[in-house]
Amino acid sequence: MSAGEAPNPVAPVRPGAMLLELVILPVADIDRAKAFYRDRVGFTADVDVAPADIEAVRAGLVARGVDVAPVVDRGGVLYAGFSDPDGNTWMLQHMPWRA
Incomplete structure (x- = not known):
């Protein structure tokens, strides 16, 4: 830690520890x-994001040169996917009722 840098208040994660990091709940x-x-x-x-x-x-993303598939509606949930140069796939998801 450099001078003037605040300490990290989050405890370090032990190797092999299992964490529950993201849970989606309908409310x-x-x-x-x-x-x-x-x-x-x-x-x-x-x-906490909208x-x-x-x-x-x-x-x-398209304006920045990313080849993103067209948006598709799957039962009211909107998706658009793309891949990085190594073939890892990403999926954008939008649930309009949560806006």
């Missing part, structure tokens, strides 16, 4: 659910 009221899990249960809210406009995100 009726996002603010109520966040307050319950964060304030009452004591979970840490590491990331869903992005998938068409705008896709257009931005």
